[in-house]
Amino acid sequence: MKAVFKWTGLLVLGLVLGIALAVWQIRNSGLGNDVRVGPWTTGRDIGTAHADMKTRAVVALRGLLALPAQEARYFTAATDSAGAPLSGKCRYALTGGMIEARWWSVTLYDPGGWLIPNRWNRHSIGSGRIPVGRAGGWTVLIGPEEQPGLWIPTGTDGAFELTLRTYRPHGTLARDPARISLPTITRGECRP
Amino acid sequence: MIRRLASLAVVVAAALGSYYGTLATAPYGLMWLAEAKLAKSGPVNHFTHTPPVRAERQFVVRPSPDLLYSVCPYDLTAGPLEVTAVPVPGRYSSISVFDARTDVAFVRNDEQMGGEPMRVVLALEGQQTPAGIDTVRVRYATGIVLQRVLLADPSEAAAIDPIRSKARCRTLTG
Numbered sequence: 001m002k003a004v005f006k007w008t009g010l011l012v013l014g015l016v017l018g019i020a021l022a023v024w025q026i027r028n029s030g031l032g033n034d035v036r037v038g039p040w041t042t043g044r045d046i047g048t049a050h051a052d053m054k055t056r057a058v059v060a061l062r063g064l065l066a067l068p069a070q071e072a073r074y075f076t077a078a079t080d081s082a083g084a085p086l087s088g089k090c091r092y093a094l095t096g097g098m099i100e101a102r103w104w105s106v107t108l109y110d111p112g113g114w115l116i117p118n119r120w121n122r123h124s125i126g127s128g129r130i131p132v133g134r135a136g137g138w139t140v141l142i143g144p145e146e147q148p149g150l151w152i153p154t155g156t157d158g159a160f161e162l163t164l165r166t167y168r169p170h171g172t173l174a175r176d177p178a179r180i181s182l183p184t185i186t187r188g189e190c191r192p
Numbered sequence: 193m194i195r196r197l198a199s200l201a202v203v204v205a206a207a208l209g210s211y212y213g214t215l216a217t218a219p220y221g222l223m224w225l226a227e228a229k230l231a232k233s234g235p236v237n238h239f240t241h242t243p244p245v246r247a248e249r250q251f252v253v254r255p256s257p258d259l260l261y262s263v264c265p266y267d268l269t270a271g272p273l274e275v276t277a278v279p280v281p282g283r284y285s286s287i288s289v290f291d292a293r294t295d296v297a298f299v300r301n302d303e304q305m306g307g308e309p310m311r312v313v314l315a316l317e318g319q320q321t322p323a324g325i326d327t328v329r330v331r332y333a334t335g336i337v338l339q340r341v342l343l344a345d346p347s348e349a350a351a352i353d354p355i356r357s358k359a360r361c362r363t364l365t366g
Contacts, residue, residue, distance in 0.1 A: 007202060010199050010202045010203050011202060011206045015207070015209070016210075017203070017206075017207040018207035019211070019214050021211050022211045022218070026214075047290075047295065047296040048295060051295075053216050056295075057216075057218040057219055060222040061253070064226055064252050065290055065338055067296060068296050071286065071301065103284060103342060107254075107256060107257065113254040114254075115245070115250055115255065117247035117248065118247070121247070123247065123257045128344040155247075163254060167284055168301065
């Protein structure tokens with residue numbers, strides 16, 4: 001009888017450890033870690049039957065209903081270009097150029113992937129908002145206080161993430177996303 | 193020594209099994225939760241045309257405020273599902289089908305529609321479908337059909353609504 005309890009206990013311990021590790025990995029993995037471009041990461045097999053188990057589970061939790069790469073590539077950044085975690089207390093300049101896609105947008109989320117309420121009801125900037133003639137060199141400001149021009153409020157003092165959606169990617173973005181240039185994220189002043 | 197190794201082997205084997213089991217089943221569970229949530233805001237096998245996304249109105253994780261979404265949670269148990277839609281002129285739109293494992297079974301965007309209405313039937317293996325219509329065979333009875341329409345500004349939603357509302361999900365019976 002004692003032996004039965006012992007083996008049952010070991011079995012339960014193993015099951016709990018395995019589940020805990022899987023849940024921790026799903027909750028703490030980026031939305032696709034196959035390709036890294038500066039602070040941005042993406043996955044090659046998001047939304048497809050070729051995705052491995054971990055990718056599929058992470059996408060289900062953090063980006064359910066994501067499209068496959070030929071339709072849309074999703075890049076996520078949780079740090080600035082210097083590697084520091086994005087903080088809602090800080091100002092950032094997101095500076096980029098031409099992106100090989102039919103349209104793109106940058107959206108700010110909390111680390112769980114949810115929009116953060118703010119009094120401006122503003123959460124993203126799309127390529128349609130970039131002034132004519134500036135597509136090759138643009139800057140979007142991100143920060144807790146209202147700023148002139150293209151601006152996204154952080155809406156929080158805590159951590160946040162940025163998702164860059166590129167719909168109908170073409171050229172190098174479609175063929176080999178590891179070789180493209182993506183917007184840089186430069187931190188400015190932070191409030192205490 | 194052997195008993196200790198045997199104990200360790202049991203723990204490792206159980207941990208590996210539950211680790212991979214959790215990774216494998218999580219997508220089904222999360223998709224099921226999403227389908228159940230959507231079914232509360234509209235009937236199964238019908239499109240619900242949701243208003244522009246706001247922080248207090250997020251039907252799914254990581255929604256895009258730049259897109260108007262229409263969702264049709266489906267169940268093919270009673271028969272195949274006919275999906276029809278028309279592209280919204282001059283802007284990105286698409287119809288995509290996500291199965292119960294979260295895999296994309298079908299995508300068609302406005303460029304591929306060529307300005308024409310689209311019609312497709314989702315069916316399980318063995319289900320009879322009408323001749324002459326594109327058929328997508330899916331592995332699972334449930335999933336979600338999603339229509340996306342690019343929204344440059346939330347104020348455009350009123351003008352787009354009459355067109356995107358032409359999207360239909362309909363169970364084919366008999």
